[in-house]
Amino acid sequence: MSDNYGYKRTVVGAHYGLRDWLSQRVTAALMVLFTLIVLVQLVLTKGPIGYDRWASIFSSQWMKVLTFSVILALVWHAWVGMRNIWMDYIKPVSLRLVLQIFTIVWLVGCAGWGIQVLWRL
Template identity: 40%
Template structure:
């Protein structure tokens, strides 16, 4: 059986188109939800929320492993990856011009990379 071509576009048939992105968005959403729950519980059960208490939350260690910072980095990287998949899909769905779409995707990548670098700089300076 041969596939038909419709106009200039190839007829896309089959499974697993977008499955990896779907799973990645769900996995990053779970990571962000768990981390958000940890933040909310911390805010509820810590009597005084000040700079020192937040600093303690983000800089707690187990042995020499900086668990607080690593979990925060994992949550922020999840947020960035989640945002990339969503914004990229918006650009692909709604921007017809390939040049403009590429430009917007590059701007999105630069913005997300800058946000990750800025976040890491702040977090690891605690």
Template identity: 30%
Template sequence: MSWRAQGMRAWLLQRLTAVYMLWYGIFFGFYISQSPVHGYESWRALFTHPISNIATAVFFYSILYHAWVGIRDILIDYVPLAYLRFFLWVAMTFGLAVLAVWVSMILFSVVSL
């Protein structure tokens, strides 16, 4: 297998993002179950810590990348018209980029440096 094959790289990165999302979900669920967070200030304190904030940012970027690869594969497999596939791909990429900027603005607005 060649690393030049874009499909193999995307497939592997999609699996790695799935593992990270699973790990984050288990860890976050365990943390919340052991120390319940009540109210705005306690939630803000949770995400103010840089490690928690970065882990959450990686989680959301993983979701966006995972979705991008999955939707791209669906478009390649099920949309036969090239121009329609390209239009949908551009719209999806733009939408995910907007979500990435939005998530970044939210997460990094609570970090106190």
């Protein structure tokens, strides 16, 4: 064990750290872009911002496609983050499994609801 550093280090784990780290940053960048696009449209709005204005922002086809992509990115982003938190802090495997399943059900449910709302506009 005293030699366990540098090139002799024993690498363990599932080896998906870098992929997850990168996917969380890429999805975060997409969410930032989306937030800026929505903000610009709101700032450019003259007059009161009611339901009609919100609906018109999301009703064009390109905005629906972008919002749909952002919903998927958000689900993946939050799943990677929450799974890391459960893996880091919840040691009993059965409790961790329950929390992970709850997270998946919650995120998929929210995404489904969001997509349903989006395509009703």
